[in-house]
Amino acid sequence: MDEKIWKELLLKNDSKIVFLIMDGLGGLPRESGGKTELETARTPNLNKFAAEGICGVLDPIYPGFTPGSGPAHLALFGYDPVENNIGRGVLSALGVDFELTGRDVAARLNFCTLDAQGRVADRRAGRIATDLNEKLCEKIRNSVQLPPEVEFFIQTVSEHRAVLVLRGEGLGGLINDTDSQKTGVPPLEPHGADEASQKTAKYVAEFLKQVRELLKDEHPANFVLARGFAKYEPMTTMEERYGLRSIAIAQYPMYRGLARLVGMTVPPVPPTYDDMWKQLKENYDSYDFFFVHFKKTDSYGEDGNFEAKVEVIETVDVWAAQLRKLNPDVLVVTGDHSTPAVLKSHSWHPVPALLWSKNARADQVSQFGERSCSQGYLGRMPMKNVLLVAMANALRFQKFGA
Amino acid sequence: MDEKIWKELLLKNDSKIVFLIMDGLGGLPRESGGKTELETARTPNLNKFAAEGICGVLDPIYPGFTPGSGPAHLALFGYDPVENNIGRGVLSALGVDFELTGRDVAARLNFCTLDAQGRVADRRAGRIATDLNEKLCEKIRNSVQLPPEVEFFIQTVSEHRAVLVLRGEGLGGLINDTDSQKTGVPPLEPHGADEASQKTAKYVAEFLKQVRELLKDEHPANFVLARGFAKYEPMTTMEERYGLRSIAIAQYPMYRGLARLVGMTVPPVPPTYDDMWKQLKENYDSYDFFFVHFKKTDSYGEDGNFEAKVEVIETVDVWAAQLRKLNPDVLVVTGDHSTPAVLKSHSWHPVPALLWSKNARADQVSQFGERSCSQGYLGRMPMKNVLLVAMANALRFQKFGA
Numbered sequence: 001m002d003e004k005i006w007k008e009l010l011l012k013n014d015s016k017i018v019f020l021i022m023d024g025l026g027g028l029p030r031e032s033g034g035k036t037e038l039e040t041a042r043t044p045n046l047n048k049f050a051a052e053g054i055c056g057v058l059d060p061i062y063p064g065f066t067p068g069s070g071p072a073h074l075a076l077f078g079y080d081p082v083e084n085n086i087g088r089g090v091l092s093a094l095g096v097d098f099e100l101t102g103r104d105v106a107a108r109l110n111f112c113t114l115d116a117q118g119r120v121a122d123r124r125a126g127r128i129a130t131d132l133n134e135k136l137c138e139k140i141r142n143s144v145q146l147p148p149e150v151e152f153f154i155q156t157v158s159e160h161r162a163v164l165v166l167r168g169e170g171l172g173g174l175i176n177d178t179d180s181q182k183t184g185v186p187p188l189e190p191h192g193a194d195e196a197s198q199k200t201a202k203y204v205a206e207f208l209k210q211v212r213e214l215l216k217d218e219h220p221a222n223f224v225l226a227r228g229f230a231k232y233e234p235m236t237t238m239e240e241r242y243g244l245r246s247i248a249i250a251q252y253p254m255y256r257g258l259a260r261l262v263g264m265t266v267p268p269v270p271p272t273y274d275d276m277w278k279q280l281k282e283n284y285d286s287y288d289f290f291f292v293h294f295k296k297t298d299s300y301g302e303d304g305n306f307e308a309k310v311e312v313i314e315t316v317d318v319w320a321a322q323l324r325k326l327n328p329d330v331l332v333v334t335g336d337h338s339t340p341a342v343l344k345s346h347s348w349h350p351v352p353a354l355l356w357s358k359n360a361r362a363d364q365v366s367q368f369g370e371r372s373c374s375q376g377y378l379g380r381m382p383m384k385n386v387l388l389v390a391m392a393n394a395l396r397f398q399k400f401g402a
Numbered sequence: 403m404d405e406k407i408w409k410e411l412l413l414k415n416d417s418k419i420v421f422l423i424m425d426g427l428g429g430l431p432r433e434s435g436g437k438t439e440l441e442t443a444r445t446p447n448l449n450k451f452a453a454e455g456i457c458g459v460l461d462p463i464y465p466g467f468t469p470g471s472g473p474a475h476l477a478l479f480g481y482d483p484v485e486n487n488i489g490r491g492v493l494s495a496l497g498v499d500f501e502l503t504g505r506d507v508a509a510r511l512n513f514c515t516l517d518a519q520g521r522v523a524d525r526r527a528g529r530i531a532t533d534l535n536e537k538l539c540e541k542i543r544n545s546v547q548l549p550p551e552v553e554f555f556i557q558t559v560s561e562h563r564a565v566l567v568l569r570g571e572g573l574g575g576l577i578n579d580t581d582s583q584k585t586g587v588p589p590l591e592p593h594g595a596d597e598a599s600q601k602t603a604k605y606v607a608e609f610l611k612q613v614r615e616l617l618k619d620e621h622p623a624n625f626v627l628a629r630g631f632a633k634y635e636p637m638t639t640m641e642e643r644y645g646l647r648s649i650a651i652a653q654y655p656m657y658r659g660l661a662r663l664v665g666m667t668v669p670p671v672p673p674t675y676d677d678m679w680k681q682l683k684e685n686y687d688s689y690d691f692f693f694v695h696f697k698k699t700d701s702y703g704e705d706g707n708f709e710a711k712v713e714v715i716e717t718v719d720v721w722a723a724q725l726r727k728l729n730p731d732v733l734v735v736t737g738d739h740s741t742p743a744v745l746k747s748h749s750w751h752p753v754p755a756l757l758w759s760k761n762a763r764a765d766q767v768s769q770f771g772e773r774s775c776s777q778g779y780l781g782r783m784p785m786k787n788v789l790l791v792a793m794a795n796a797l798r799f800q801k802f803g804a
Contacts, residue, residue, distance in 0.1 A: 026763075027763075028761075028763050029763070029764070032454055032760075032764060033454075033764065036763065057779070057781070061403075061802050062403045062787070062790070063780075063783060063787045063790060063791050063794075064787065064790035064791040064792075064793060064794035064795075064799065065403070065408075065411075065790070065794070065799065065802050066794065066799060066800070066801040066802065067801060067802050067803060068801050068802060068803035068804040069803075069804070070803045070804055071802055071803035072803075081802075081803070082403075082404075082407060082802075085802075085803050086803065086804075088804040091803075091804045092804075228804070340763075343761070345801075346801050347761075347794075348791070348794040348795075348799070349763050350779070370763060370779075371765055371766050371779075374765060374777075374778070374779050374781070375777065379781060379782075380779075380780075380781030380782075380783070
């Protein structure tokens with residue numbers, strides 16, 4: 001649905017919309033005919049919301065497509081995840097709470113090992129410890145000097161991973177990876193695909209030249225490989241788009257960064273689930289839209305730890321019971337994508353979703369699970385639609401046409 | 403989903419994807435509350451695949467649209483059936499194994515009977531025997547002479563049906579049917595809607611003039627009617643599009659032609675279902691995608707023969723049991739469209755489908771039928787999506803975005 005169409009239909013009111021997102025929620029059974037993680041978990045509170053609301057299964061991108069976290073969250077926020085695909089470098093910068101500006105180009109860096117002939121011997125430098133990474137970044141920060149018209153920032157992510165940001169006027173992000181994904185060959189030179197990117201590639205080349213000289217006696221990390229160059233393009237905010245003053249209650253940098261990308265307020269990291277509840281309650285009167293993000297369902301899915309993922313879901317179920325006290329106008333509970341423990345990775349399977357609202361037309365689904373949700377009123381729909389349906393249930397749209 | 407987007411996500415692996423297509427599979431009950439052809443058929447083997455896999459109902463074109471075989475098959479192959487709509491003439495040429503080039507315009511011909519006043523008395527010339535058709539085509543081939551810059555080819559299909567192909571530079575296919583679909587009136591003159599088609603229409607008019615003179619003493623077929631003029635536009639192949647080396651196991655010319663259109667290998671006609679199995683087995687190691695086509699479900703649907711359609715489905719069910727031996731990574735069983743025996747024609751009803759894969763998230767559907775399939779995870783989706791979901795289950799896509 002084209003933004004232009006709903007823009008004219010927007011209404012403002014005092015309604016509250018809560019999105020409770022369990023990252024990688026969707027799962028698979030361990031054996032044919034068995035239950036998924038969500039179906040295994042004891043979720044009386046979510047089941048009650050499901051029974052009173054409507055359920056469905058959501059395709060984050062398109063049937064059959066496995067999303068990364070970036071596009072999946074943009075779909076949750078109602079943005080077209082294909083039109084608004086974000087470069088990897090930008091996502092990584094968001095992931096370390098880096099405040100990007102419209103003058104920035106970001107890339108992922110890997111510390112790597114070059115052999116005596118300058119060929120890549122290990123693309124991850126043996127996955128060096130994070131504190132060594134921090135020391136090397138500090139060294140680079142203190143020694144590398146670029147021309148005065150361009151600034152650079154380098155920041156540790158974890159292990160061998162770091163982020164590079166170049167800031168200046170007229171930079172471009174259409175630059176190839178210097179990581180050829182192969183060992184036994186030298187790193188590639190950076191080249192730009194248009195004028196702005198060619199200029200930027202020269203700064204990158206200069207940066208790499210100095211880093212190489214600087215780290216030549218380090219071991220095992222004596223160089224860096226860069227990939228995922230991307231220019232940061234500011235997006236329209238949730239408030240501009242939907243009139244929703246929005247806030248993110250999230251512990252992990254990437255999701256905080258994605259929320260910031262669409263203009264949400266992002267208060268300090270809440271260390272525990274109790275803190276997340278407090279943050280939600282304290283800010284409840286000042287916002288319209290609440291993005292509450294639980295990460296561990298995805299982490300355990302990636303680890304292949306079925307039981308631990310089940311336990312996280314059960315913990316979130318208890319947490320969710322408190323939402324009754326806030327009495328939101330609309331509650332959506334879903335994931336950004338599926339991360340079945342049996343696959344140990346994100347997957348293309350549609351994501352179970354429930355939408356609870358006194359204005360929803362409750363369907364017959366009384367359990368929050370993949371199979372049951374597929375029987376609900378929401379049907380199988382693109383994930384980007386769910387925010388529009390939530391807005392409708394919050395009575396934030398007037399009718400289309402007469 | 404735009405081809406450009408998934409192109410970058412394609413992975414290659416050794417997975418095997420089998421599409422078992424029963425033409426015109428979808429049906430209707432004979433009386434209100436009764437069972438469809440598929441629901442009536444005893445299909446223990448397909449039911450088992452359904453129970454272990456996911457089910458849904460597919461719209462070949464769009465809800466409410468009745469497709470011809472061409473667009474329906476292109477949707478099965480993952481091509482947008484509207485953007486890639488193929489003219490009837492081209493389809494007929496494909497149907498007789500004619501090798502079209504980018505310089506060709508093709509049309510369907512019917513031998514017909516004109517009365518003494520030159521009015522169409524029988525649009526099908528009493529459905530003349532195929533060997534008479536062949537003799538008449540030979541006669542035309544030997545006698546009709548067009549200007550040197552254009553070649554023509556005429557080929558028998560069966561009974562009164564033939565195909566005409568004009569080959570030359572700058573031809574166009576926007577030419578009206580000369581068959582008005584009525585009797586008691588003269589055939590229409592061919593006219594082109596643009597410059598290229600006007601030029602081509604003149605060649606067609608010259609062709610028809612000579613044929614009329616040549617056949618004037620024949621009986622009952624003393625002329626031809628032309629319809630479905632279309633220029634042949636080569637398409638990207640399944641291999642270019644998806645990286646799938648593809649083969650068609652099909653008995654009928656039209657479907658073999660459609661498979662050839664998208665670049666599939668089409669081995670010689672397998673005369674029996676046993677031969678189809680042999681052809682599948684013999685080629686199993688050399689291809690990634692297997693299009694296996696059963697025609698008779700549609701033929702009996704068109705005849706209004708409910709019981710015979712049921713029997714064909716039961717025969718295919720037994721045939722399908724053998725697929726277990728091949729252990730494909732993904733098996734899709736569906737039709738290209740519905741052909742309910744009670745309607746004696748193609749229809750708009752969505753087509754039941756099952757997708758079986760160890761990576762699918764089995765739903766609760768344990769019977770392969772129209773009503774049961776509508777309860778499955780695949781939901782109701784455009785037919786063109788099913789190949790993408792099959793590719794995902796074959797782990798042939800990397801994730802979208804980071």
